[in-house]
Amino acid sequence: MTAGGLESSRLEPLQRMAHQLQSRHYPGLHLQTIVFPDEDHMSAYPAAVSRALRVLYGERQAGSSRDAEK
Numbered sequence: 001m002t003a004g005g006l007e008s009s010r011l012e013p014l015q016r017m018a019h020q021l022q023s024r025h026y027p028g029l030h031l032q033t034i035v036f037p038d039e040d041h042m043s044a045y046p047a048a049v050s051r052a053l054r055v056l057y058g059e060r061q062a063g064s065s066r067d068a069e070k
Helices: 008-023 044-057 065-069
Strands: 002-004 034-036
Touching: 002 008, 002 044, 034 044
Parallel strands: 002 034
Antiparallel strands: none
């Protein structure tokens, strides 16, 4: 779950929701909460998508076969 640091009205509800989800101990739920400093609702979106892809698919390693194809 993410938010921009400039979204002051959304930060407390975000933390509350994260705490509630974690307290329920859902099997398989791995929750990360990230607040992007100096970002608002719109500017945090690209960083949130990028972060989500890295979490889902892992960091790309230098020297991987994809790098060799370039």
